[in-house]
Amino acid sequence: MTPVLDIKGLTTEFRVKNGWHAAVRGIDLSVNANETLAVVGESGSGKSVTALSTLRLLPQTGARISRGEVGFGGRDLTKLSEREMSRIRGNDIAMIFQEPMTSLNPTMTVGDQIAEGLLIHRGMSRTEAAKEARRLLDEVRVPDPARRVNDYPHQFSGGMRQRAMIAIALACRPKLLLADEPTTALDVTVQAQVLSLLDDLKRDRGMAIVFITHNLGVVAQIADRVAVMYAGEIVETATCDTLFADPVHPYTEALLKAMPRVDRKAESLEPIPGSVPSISARPAGCVYAPRCNYVQPSCAAHPSLVPVGGNHEARCPVRADKGEAA
Numbered sequence: 506m507t508p509v510l511d512i513k514g515l516t517t518e519f520r521v522k523n524g525w526h527a528a529v530r531g532i533d534l535s536v537n538a539n540e541t542l543a544v545v546g547e548s549g550s551g552k553s554v555t556a557l558s559t560l561r562l563l564p565q566t567g568a569r570i571s572r573g574e575v576g577f578g579g580r581d582l583t584k585l586s587e588r589e590m591s592r593i594r595g596n597d598i599a600m601i602f603q604e605p606m607t608s609l610n611p612t613m614t615v616g617d618q619i620a621e622g623l624l625i626h627r628g629m630s631r632t633e634a635a636k637e638a639r640r641l642l643d644e645v646r647v648p649d650p651a652r653r654v655n656d657y658p659h660q661f662s663g664g665m666r667q668r669a670m671i672a673i674a675l676a677c678r679p680k681l682l683l684a685d686e687p688t689t690a691l692d693v694t695v696q697a698q699v700l701s702l703l704d705d706l707k708r709d710r711g712m713a714i715v716f717i718t719h720n721l722g723v724v725a726q727i728a729d730r731v732a733v734m735y736a737g738e739i740v741e742t743a744t745c746d747t748l749f750a751d752p753v754h755p756y757t758e759a760l761l762k763a764m765p766r767v768d769r770k771a772e773s774l775e776p777i778p779g780s781v782p783s784i785s786a787r788p789a790g791c792v793y794a795p796r797c798n799y800v801q802p803s804c805a806a807h808p809s810l811v812p813v814g815g816n817h818e819a820r821c822p823v824r825a826d827k828g829e830a831a
């Protein structure tokens with residue numbers, strides 16, 4: 506199967522005081538139709554920069570994609586003109602964010618905001634677009650859509666706003682949805698409803714989803730496959746079940762130990778000491794070595810992602826022998 510999104514060797518750099526530094530370094534990511542790939546990692550790992558690089562929404566100055574390809578629909582998005590890219594954004598690839606109020610226009614009704622994309626990208630008439638906006642609100646399970654299309658965003662609750670944003674994102678039938686922490690600001694019940702909605706939409710529409718989160722609990726609810734990011738690199742990738750059952754990389758193991766679970770007492774949670782290094786202070790060898798419990802002299806060399814069985818890969822020679830490869 507040809508992946509919907511196929512990122513190869515992507516490196517994105519920012520200019521900070523003393524020169525260019527990589528926020529994302531040589532990452533490979535792919536996601537198929539009807540699949541959700543979760544990208545998980547602490548703040549500063551490079552998750553958002555990966556999504557913004559995919560859509561070429563990086564700041565115009567002081568930021569560059571210096572290497573790699575972003576394959577989508579047989580084309581490399583890094584090579585497209587700005588005009589071609591703007592046709593792809595919101596049309597073939599849509600993105601949703603944590604805080605819907607920053608993307609929703611407070612002065613326009615929800616229905617008009619959904620209809621806007623339909624008028625521009627799908628060439629619908631006003632009447633057709635208004636009808637489709639109601640249908641989309643219904644599809645994202647907003648109750649009483651015929652009435653709610655006329656509401657303004659402030660008249661919606663947080664969960665309903667997120668659903669409205671999903672309706673806007675889905676209006677042009679994107680093949681790929683980039684979701685950057687879309688449920689983080691919601692309480693757990695509403696969060697679970699939105700996750701289940703996204704899962705149903707993925708299946709009904711055969712969409713590919715890249716779901717960015719720092720929360721492994723959310724990963725467990727939504728992901729088919731997982732890529733764990735740390736300091737700009739993918740350090741482990743596996744199916745969701747394998748990652749939870751048999752984590753190999755010490756960072757994945759530490760994230761799992763720091764995750765609250767119903768079958769564990771709160772005192773047994775182990776926060777990871779320290780923090781992700783800034784882009785100008787990344788170690789030359791293994792980027793996780795300064796925080797790792799298993800560090801050895803060989804960690805001074807930069808490790809590659811190696812297969813540890815099936816489609817499971819990890820960037821840690823010290824612990825790779827946990828898998829089949831050894």
Ligand SMILES: Nc1ncnc2c1ncn2[C@@H]1O[C@H](COP(=O)(O)OP(=O)(O)OP(=O)(O)O)[C@@H](O)[C@H]1O
Binds near residue numbers: 546547550551554784
């Ligand atoms: N415009 C910028 N200029 C300089 N550095 C940047 C810029 N944008 C992001 N960075 C740096 O790139 C690194 C990765 O940031 P990114 O936002 O992708 O992390 P993240 O994993 O998405 O974290 P969060 O969950 O907090 O959004 C961070 O060290 C961040 O400070």
